[in-house]
Amino acid sequence: MKLEMICTGEEVLSGQIIDTNAAWVANTMMELGIEMQYRVTVGDRLDDLINVFQERSMHADVIIVNGGLGPTSDDMSALAMAKAKGEELVENVQWREHLQDWFARNNRVMPKSNLKQAWLPASAVMVDNPVGTACGFRVKLNNAWLFFTPGVPHELKHMIREQFIPFIRQEFGVQDISALEKFLTIGYGESSLADTLSSIALPAGIELGYRSSMPHIEIKIFARGEKAIRQLPDITKQVRALLGSAVVAENRPTLAAEIHHRLYQSGFSLSVAESCTGGMITSQLIDFPGSSSYLHHGLVTYSNESKVNVLGVNPQILDDHGAVSVQTVEAMAQGVRAILDSDFALATSGIAGPDGGSDDKPVGTVAIALATKEGVYSQMIKLPRRSRQLVRSLSAAVAYDMLRRELLGEEVIVDYPSIPRCGE
Template identity: 70%
Template sequence: MKVEMICTGEEVLLGQIIDTNAAWVAAKLMDVGVELSRRVTVGDRMEDLISVFRERSQFADVIIVNGGLGPTTDDMSALAMAKAKQESLVESSLWRERLESWYADNNRIMPQSNLKQAMLPESAILVDNPVGTACGFRVKFNRAWLFFTPGVPFEMKQMINEQFIPFIQDELGAKSATSINKLLTIGQGESSLQDQLSSLVLPEGIELGYRSSMPYIDVKIFARGQAAINCIDAVTDDVKKNLGNVVVSDTHASLAEEIHHCLSHSGLSLSVAESCTGGMIASQLIDFPGSSGYLQHGLVTYSNESKVKLLGVKPQTLDDHGAVSIKTVEEMAEGVRTLLDSDYAIATSGIAGPDGGTETKPVGTVAIALAVKNGGIHSQMLTFPVKKRQMIRAASTAIAFDMLRRALLDSAVIVDYPFFSRNPK
C-alpha cells in the first residue's frame, strides 16, 4: 500500500512553524508497519490545493491531508476537495448538531463562521473528532482514499489513532509487513556511525538508517518482509554490541524519558543543581507526568554567590579552581543532594559561550558531577566540539542523564564518547 501525506498551510510552507505533525504521523505509521512514501506541503491557495489533490490521487492508495478544516477563509481543504471532484459542498446535519450542542454545553454562542466546518464534499464520509470543532472526512478520488484531518496536533493525533489506523488496517487490509527498531545514541556523528557499522553483514530485507536530532542520533534498523522481521532483534543486538557506549536507549526517544522511566515508581529521589544548563535538566524531566514522584528540587545556581549560599560551595574552591571545575561541581552536587537527603544529585557548570572561554577552558568546556547517597561522587570535565550555546547545553544535559542512567544500572558511570573529549582532572 502506498501512503502519502499532504500538509497544508502558508505558515508550514514558509517555515513559520515547524511541521511536527508530519514527523509524528510518519513515526506512528511505522509503528504499525506502514511506511509513508511521500510528503507534500502546499500553501492555502485554492488552485494549488486542487492541483495536488488531483495529481497525488492518481499515484497513492491513501493520502492523509492535514490542516485547512477550520472556520476561517484560509481554511480551504473541504472546498478544494469538492472542486477537485467537481461536486458540491453539502451540510452534514450530524456535525451541525454536534457543533450546536458543543457550544450550548459550554454556555457559548456559536459564531456563524463555525457552520463552515459542517460543509463537506457531497461524497465525503464523516470522520469523528471527539475533541474539537473540525470534523474529519474521507473521500475516494481516482485511485486514492483521501483522509482529511485537523491541523491542531492533539485533534489530529486522536483522529489518526482512533480513526485512520483502524481504517487502513481493517478496511484496506494493511497488515504489518515491516518493522523497525531504534537505538538512541550520543557522542558520535552520523557518518562515523555508518562507517562503524559498514562491516556488518545484514540479512536480506534489513537496512540501517540514521536520524539526527542533536545531541542524539537514532540508528534505525528497518525490516521488510516476515523473514527479515524474524531477524531484526538479532541484528539489533549486533548493532548494539558494535556501537558500545554510544547506545544509551533502545526503548525511549531521549535520555530524559529513559531516566523518567527508570526513576518512576522506584522509590528513589533526585535533586539537581544547574549552572550552564540553566534548568534544562529539570525541565526535560518535568515534561513527563509523574516526575514529582522522584524529582525533589532543581536549583539554577548561576552565580558564584548562589553556589556558595545555596549549595555550600566553599569560596576557596572557587578561588582555587574556578566555577568550571571538577571540585566545584562535586561540591555543588553534594550540596544539593544533602538539602533533602536525595538518593542522587546532578550538578553542571560550564562555558556555553559564545564568550567566556580561555586557552585552558575554551567554550564548550563543561564539568558534570553525580552524587550518590552512600556511594560517593562521580565527576568528569568534557570539551564539546560544537560552539553553539544551545547545543553545548543540550549535550551537557544528555551526558548528565547518561551518568545517572549508568549509575542506576550499576554500570561504569564515566565512559568515553568518541566525539566528546574528556579532560584530565
C-alpha cells in the first residue's frame, strides 16, 4: 500500500506553525509497518489544491489530506476535491443535523458559517468526528483513496486512530499482527548504536529503527507477523545485553516519565538542588499531574551565596573545591534532602557554557550527586563540544538515571558510552 500525505494551510506552508501533525501521522503509520512515501504541503489556493489532488492520486493508493475543513472562506479542501473529480458539493444531512444538535446541546447558536462543514463532494463517504465540528470524508480519485482529516491535532489523532486505521485494515488488509518495543538510550550516537547492534542476526519480520530525541536516541524494535512476535523477546534480550547501561528506560517516552512513574507508585519523596541544569530536572517532573505527591521542592541555587544560605553548604567546601566539584554537589544533595527529610535528593553543578570554563574544569564539566537517607553518591562527568542546552539535558538525564538505578536496587554509578568521568 503506497501512502502519501497532503498538508494544507497557509500557516503550515509559511512556517507560522511547525507541522507536528505530519510527523505524528508518519510516525504512527510507521508503527503499523506502513512507510510514508511522499508529502506535499500547499497553501490555501484552490488551483494548487485541485492540481495536487489530481496529480498525486495517480501515484498513491491512499492519501491522507490534513486541514482545510473549517467554516471559513480559506477552508476549501472539500470544494477543491469536488472540482478535482468534476462533481458537485452536496449537503450531508446527517452531519448538518449532528451540528445542529451539538450547538443546541451546548446552548449555543450555530453560526451560519458552520453549515458549510456539512457540504461534501457528491461521491464522498462521510467520516465521523465525535470531538469537533468538522466531519472527515473519503473520496476515490484515479488510483487513490483521498482521506480528509481536520487540522486540529487532537481531532486528527482521534480520526486516524478510530477511523483511518480501521479503514485501511479493511480496505488493504493491513495486518494487525505487529508488536513494538522501545528503548531509550544515552551516550551513544546513532551510528555507534547501529554498529553495536549489527552483530544481532535479525530474523525476518523484525526491524530496528532509531530516532534522535536529544539527549536520547530511541531504539524501536518492530516485529511483524506471528512468528516475528514470538521471536521479539529474544531479540529484545540481546539488545538489552549489548547496550548495557546505555539503556535508561524501556517503553517510556522520556526518562522523566520513567522517574515520575516510579516515584508516584513508590510513595518515596524527592528534593532537588540544581545549579547548571537550572530547574530542568524539577520542571520536567512537574509537567506530570500528580508530581506534587512526591516532589518536596526543587531549588535552583545558582549563586554560591544561595548554596550556602539555602542549602547550608559549608563555605569552606566552596573555597577548597569550587562550586563545580563532587564535594559541593554532595553537600548540596545532603543539604536539600535534610530540609524536609526527603527520601532522596539530586544535585547538579557544572559549567554549561558557552563561557565560564577553565583549563582544569572546561565547559561541559558537570558534578552530579544523589543523596539517600543512608548516604551519598557522586560523579563528575565531561561533556565537551556540546551546546549549553545539551550539556544541561544530558546532565539531567544522568541525574535521573542515578535515581532510577537506586530505586531498582542497582549500582548507582555506571559507565555510559562516550560520557567519560573526570580523572579517567
